[in-house]
Amino acid sequence: MTASRITSLDVARLAGVSQSAVSRVFTPGASASDKTTRKVRDAAEALGYRPNILARAIVSGKSRIIGLVVAYLENYFYPEALEKLSNALQREGYHVLVFLTSQKHGEIDDVVGEMLDYQVDGIVFASVGLSSDIAKRCQNAGVPVVLFNRYDDRKDIAAVTSENFEGGRKVAEFLLAGGHDRIAYIAGWKGASTQRDREAGFLAGLTAANRSLHAREVGNFDAEQAKAAARTMFDTPAESRPDALFVANDHMAFVAMDVIRHELGLGIPSDVSVIGFDDVPPAAWLSYNLTTVRQRARRMVEETVKALLAQIECIETTVTRNIAVEAPLIVRGSARIPEGWTDT
Amino acid sequence: MTASRITSLDVARLAGVSQSAVSRVFTPGASASDKTTRKVRDAAEALGYRPNILARAIVSGKSRIIGLVVAYLENYFYPEALEKLSNALQREGYHVLVFLTSQKHGEIDDVVGEMLDYQVDGIVFASVGLSSDIAKRCQNAGVPVVLFNRYDDRKDIAAVTSENFEGGRKVAEFLLAGGHDRIAYIAGWKGASTQRDREAGFLAGLTAANRSLHAREVGNFDAEQAKAAARTMFDTPAESRPDALFVANDHMAFVAMDVIRHELGLGIPSDVSVIGFDDVPPAAWLSYNLTTVRQRARRMVEETVKALLAQIECIETTVTRNIAVEAPLIVRGSARIPEGWTDT
DNA sequence: GTGAAAGCGCTAACAA
DNA sequence: TTGTTAGCGCTTTCAC
Numbered sequence: 001m002t003a004s005r006i007t008s009l010d011v012a013r014l015a016g017v018s019q020s021a022v023s024r025v026f027t028p029g030a031s032a033s034d035k036t037t038r039k040v041r042d043a044a045e046a047l048g049y050r051p052n053i054l055a056r057a058i059v060s061g062k063s064r065i066i067g068l069v070v071a072y073l074e075n076y077f078y079p080e081a082l083e084k085l086s087n088a089l090q091r092e093g094y095h096v097l098v099f100l101t102s103q104k105h106g107e108i109d110d111v112v113g114e115m116l117d118y119q120v121d122g123i124v125f126a127s128v129g130l131s132s133d134i135a136k137r138c139q140n141a142g143v144p145v146v147l148f149n150r151y152d153d154r155k156d157i158a159a160v161t162s163e164n165f166e167g168g169r170k171v172a173e174f175l176l177a178g179g180h181d182r183i184a185y186i187a188g189w190k191g192a193s194t195q196r197d198r199e200a201g202f203l204a205g206l207t208a209a210n211r212s213l214h215a216r217e218v219g220n221f222d223a224e225q226a227k228a229a230a231r232t233m234f235d236t237p238a239e240s241r242p243d244a245l246f247v248a249n250d251h252m253a254f255v256a257m258d259v260i261r262h263e264l265g266l267g268i269p270s271d272v273s274v275i276g277f278d279d280v281p282p283a284a285w286l287s288y289n290l291t292t293v294r295q296r297a298r299r300m301v302e303e304t305v306k307a308l309l310a311q312i313e314c315i316e317t318t319v320t321r322n323i324a325v326e327a328p329l330i331v332r333g334s335a336r337i338p339e340g341w342t343d344t
Numbered sequence: 345m346t347a348s349r350i351t352s353l354d355v356a357r358l359a360g361v362s363q364s365a366v367s368r369v370f371t372p373g374a375s376a377s378d379k380t381t382r383k384v385r386d387a388a389e390a391l392g393y394r395p396n397i398l399a400r401a402i403v404s405g406k407s408r409i410i411g412l413v414v415a416y417l418e419n420y421f422y423p424e425a426l427e428k429l430s431n432a433l434q435r436e437g438y439h440v441l442v443f444l445t446s447q448k449h450g451e452i453d454d455v456v457g458e459m460l461d462y463q464v465d466g467i468v469f470a471s472v473g474l475s476s477d478i479a480k481r482c483q484n485a486g487v488p489v490v491l492f493n494r495y496d497d498r499k500d501i502a503a504v505t506s507e508n509f510e511g512g513r514k515v516a517e518f519l520l521a522g523g524h525d526r527i528a529y530i531a532g533w534k535g536a537s538t539q540r541d542r543e544a545g546f547l548a549g550l551t552a553a554n555r556s557l558h559a560r561e562v563g564n565f566d567a568e569q570a571k572a573a574a575r576t577m578f579d580t581p582a583e584s585r586p587d588a589l590f591v592a593n594d595h596m597a598f599v600a601m602d603v604i605r606h607e608l609g610l611g612i613p614s615d616v617s618v619i620g621f622d623d624v625p626p627a628a629w630l631s632y633n634l635t636t637v638r639q640r641a642r643r644m645v646e647e648t649v650k651a652l653l654a655q656i657e658c659i660e661t662t663v664t665r666n667i668a669v670e671a672p673l674i675v676r677g678s679a680r681i682p683e684g685w686t687d688t
Numbered sequence: 689g690t691g692a693a694a695g696c697g698c699t700a701a702c703a704a
Numbered sequence: 705t706t707g708t709t710a711g712c713g714c715t716t717t718c719a720c
Contacts, residue, residue, distance in 0.1 A: 005485075007713055018691045023715060030715090033689055053461045054402045055713035059696045063398065065441070065462075074625070079423040086444040095458065097409070098442045100430045114439065117397045118409075141349075258630035281418070286602035287631040351697055362707045367699060374699095377705055399697035403712045 006049045015043035026051045057119055066308065067115035067123040069099045069108065075221065075251050076280040077295060078126060081148065084301040085124065092309060094121065101128075103191075109134060116141050122308045124148050129191055130157065144311030148304050149295075151193050151322050158311065160303045162327040164197035164277075165204070167293040170329045171246050171275050172205025174291075177338035180244035180273060182214035186229050186256060188221040188248035195221075195248050198277055202246055215242050219252045226252035230259040234266065243272055244335070250276040250283050250292055257288060257334065273335035289333040299325045350393045359387035370395045401463055410652065411459035411467040413443045413452065419565065419595050420624040421639060422470060425492065428645040429468065436653065438465070445472075447535075453478060460485050466652045468492050473535055474501065488655030490648050493639075495537050495666050502651045504644050506671040508541035508621075509548070511637040514673045515590050515619050516549025518635075521682035524588035524617060526558035530573050530600060532565040532592035539565075539592050542621055546590055559586050563596045570596035574603035578610065587616055588679070594620040594627050594636055601632060601678065617679035633677040643669045 008022040015022070017036055024030035025040040032040070043049075057063040066089055070078055086096045097118060099111045112134050115123055123138060126148040135157055138145045144158075151159035175183055185202060188195035206212055217229035226247070234241055245260075247253035253276030260266045260274070268274055276283060279294035303323045331337060352366040359366070361380055368374035369384040376384070387393075401407040410433055414422055430440045441462060443455045456478050459467055467482060470492040479501055482489045488502075495503035519527055529546060532539035550556055561573035570591070578585055589604075591597035597620030604610045604618070612618055620627060623638035647667045675681060 005713090009713080019713090020691065020693095020715080021689090023713095024690085027715070031689065036689075050457065050461055052402070052463070052713050054398050054407065054463050055696090056715075058396070058398045058402060058698085059713085059715045061696085073423050073427050076420065076423075079417050079420075082442075083417050083444050086442060090443075095462070096442050098426075098430060098440050099434070100427050113394065117394055118439070119396070119398050254626075254629060254631075262630040282598075282626060285598055286606040287598075349697085353697080363697090364699080364707065364709095365705090367697095368706090371699075375705065380705080396697050399712090400699070401712095402714085403697085403699045405712085 005052070006047045008049070008051065010047055011040060011043045011049045014047060015039040061119070062121055063119040064094050065097050065118060065120045066094050067097050067099060067118070067120040068126065069101060069111055069115075069123065069128050070126045071101055071103050071108075072127045072221070073100060074223075075127075075249060075278070076282065077149075077249075077278045077297065080280070081126065081297045081301060084297055085148075085304065088301050088305045092305065103128070105131060112137060116143065122146070122312050124304060124308065125150070127192070144308055146304050146308045146311075148300065149194060153193075155321055158307045158321055158323075160300050160307060160323045160325070161194065161197075162293075162295045162300065163324045164194050164327070165201035167277060167327040167329070168198040168201025168203075168246070169205040170201075171277075171293060172202050172209075174329060174331075174335065174338065174341075175244045175246065175273060175275065176205070176209050176211065177341065178244070178273060178336040179338070180336070182240070182242045183211070183244045183246070184215035184217075184233055184242035185213055186217050186219045186226060186233070186245065186247045186252055188219065188252070190218075192221070194277075198248055219248065219255075221249060221252065223251065223255050226255040227259055230256040231263070234260055234264055234272070241272075245272055245274045247274065247276050250278040250280045250290060252276075253290055253292070254282060254288055257290070268334050269336045275335050279330050283330075284332070291332045291335040292330055293327050294330050295327055296325050349396070350391045352393070352395065354391055355384060355387045355393045358391060359383040367395075405463070406465055407463040408438050409441050409462060409464045410438045411441050411443060411462070411464040412470065413445060413455055413459075413467065413472050414470045415445055415447050415452075416471045416565070417444060418567075419471075419593060419622070420626065421493075421593075421622045421641065424624070425470065425641045425645060428641055429492075429648065432645050432649045436649065447472070449475060456481060460487065466490070466656050468648060468652065469494070471536070488652055490652045490655075492644065492648050493538060497537075499665055502655065502665055502667075504647045504651060504667045504669070505538065505541075506637075506639045506644065507668045508538050508671070509545035511621060511671040511673070512542040512545025512547075512590075513549040513552075514545075515621075515637060516546050516553075518673060518675075518679065518682065518685075519588045519590065519617060519619065520549070520553050520555065521685065522588070522617060522680040523682070524680070526584070526586045527555070527588045527590070528559035528561075528577055528586035529557055530561050530563045530570060530577070530589065530591045530596055532563065532596070534562075536565070542592055563592065563599075565593060565596065567595065567599050570599040571603055574600040575607070578604055578608055578616070585616075589616055589618045591618065591620050594622040594624045594634060596620075597634055597636070598626060598632055601634070612678050613680045619679050623674050627674075627676070635676045635679040636674055637671050638674050639671055640669050 012019040012022045024032045101107045122144040147159035219226035219229045276292040279292045283290040356363040356366045368376045445451045466488040491503035563570035563573045620636040627634040
């Protein structure tokens with residue numbers, strides 16, 4: 001009973017025109033008289049015809065599919081970004097083929113192969129480091145690539161991030177202005193440019209005030225490791241315990257807050273000020289009420305889409321390789337607010 | 345410089361065989377001699393050939409793409425499910441074309457049209473109610489459909505959910521055993537079968553003990569509305585205030601807990617016991633430590649994939665239409681634990 | 689502006 | 705087992 005698909009030929013016959021006329025009517029840039037157009041549209045309507053995208057893709061070489069590779073969906077920044085990205089692309093007439101993968105190199109390799117098989121028109125890598133090998137494969141296939149929330153050291157590949165360095169620096173300034181003394185940091189995965197930039201900015205901020213880090217642990221953007229890091233850092237005598245903590249992302253900051261408050265019985269911000277990075281939704285939940293640096297997902301997505309389409313449509317007028325979106329400090333209650341502090 | 349794609353013909357020439365021989369080597373069910381296979385594989389390797397999936401799809405009618413429609417990514421149950429689903433499907437050689445949409449009817453309609461354009465081999469609707477019109481369109485197109493975390497009243501369409509009714513009943517029993525007196529419920533969106541079943545089970549549990557609901561508000565699975573619901577419910581004199589609350593999902597439960605604790609200064613579970621549904625990751629975070637009913641995402645995904653593939657591969661041996669996965673109560677600290685309570 | 693015809697890269701009869 | 709051939713549904717010259 002599976003009604004076999006209606007083709008352009010069926011429409012052509014009903015409309016009393018040639019098959020290519022039908023094609024033209026449904027091809028944006030093509031020319032057809034008003035009369036033909038109407039006849040064809042009517043016939044198509046009557047038959048419930050829709051052009052076969054796959055056939056179109058095979059001949060035109062454009063699938064209108066964008067591949068999206070995401071490696072780290074546990075961080076609630078990514079679902080949000082995914083949603084916005086998908087919507088933005090849909091608006092432009094593209095669709096998203098999602099590939100969830102671990103960071104393992106072989107896996108990403110495979111995934112890229114499969115995307116290329118599907119003739120994707122472009123690929124977005126979210127929170128994924130790219131081997132130059134992979135980048136080259138995409139280039140060879142003529143498939144534009146944009147990195148989302150990461151950039152590549154070789155700088156020859158389009159990337160959209162927040163102003164992570166600036167964000168880190170703002171945190172340092174805020175903490176310093178708050179009169180904190182023993183300032184600590186829980187780092188993310190060192191392979192990520194986000195981690196490196198945030199820490200570098202943070203340190204720069206401290207250094208500018210002639211201060212240095214009191215303690216540092218590594219959480220690798222992982223909840224379990226962050227928990228361990230927080231424990232070693234705070235389960236110490238009061239004199240040497242940090243009184244302020246910057247965590248490389250919100251996800252780990254929540255874990256750290258829970259350890260500080262519920263395992264060690266310390267107060268936030270009375271004993272310890274905590275600041276995160278991302279501003280994922282739970283940061284605004286009252287239990288955390290986390291002061292954090294906001295990644296403007298919408299803007300980042302806009303820039304990503306723009307960069308991608310620019311490449312696809314070959315508007316390659318000196319493509320800006322590294323786009324950084326401003327990242328404001330969102331002041332909530334998890335860190336002491338300096339006297340007379342005003343947002344800038 | 346875009347290296348034009350290598351085709352099976354290129355491989356055939358290099359290998360000194362016919363183009364169809366190449367096709368056969370790359371087609372799972374086809375026959376070719378060892379010698380031919382080796383020659384072809386070598387040539388393909390040398391050239392970096394990969395079959396063009398789109399061309400294959402157009403002629404075979406199978407795209408190996410599964411469409412996924414998700415309407416409600418704010419609930420952290422869905423990112424998790426999406427990840428597992430994508431992985432499971434990848435393992436079976438399928439890929440996921442994601443469509444994020446609002447519940448609006450027209451939108452889902454459009455989305456279905458687009459999926460059909462891409463010749464998807466099947467569609468999963470997550471947290472989406474289906475009009476019979478849409479269901480019919482998919483059926484006409486011969487595209488199998490599975491509902492995830494919803495079922496359809498017409499029961500003629502495959503669906504995978506948790507045992508929501510049972511889950512709700514367990515909550516009632518737990519709260520009753522805990523000696524609670526004024527038991528309240530914050531409802532989700534009434535259009536969702538999950539909401540209806542959870543509440544029905546919950547009420548059945550109360551009724552079985554000759555009890556009834558003390559208070560009921562509607563949160564519609566929305567954070568803002570849940571906040572308002574919690575306020576009207578708990579900003580009341582102590583005598584009439586509920587001492588136990590079941591919330592239709594975790595997402596709203598977090599909001600309610602924050603209102604109860606941080607806005608009204610009440611204790612959980614000392615003043616109010618709170619129980620949710622889903623067991624999303626934040627439920628285990630110490631700040632919430634939420635007693636909740638777990639939706640076993642992995643199992644649900646397995647069943648979804650199984651149901652989908654069964655239909656695709658026409659193993660339609662009396663397809664079980666409505667699959668419900670067992671949903672255990674996860675006892676944490678947000679609700680008073682009855683004396684001598686043991687998990688069953 | 690329109691139709692005829694070629695061809696995108698592949699699979700699937702069919703003969704050999 | 706193999707090669708030949710005919711499409712799949714569409715876009716795109718190319719004459720008219």
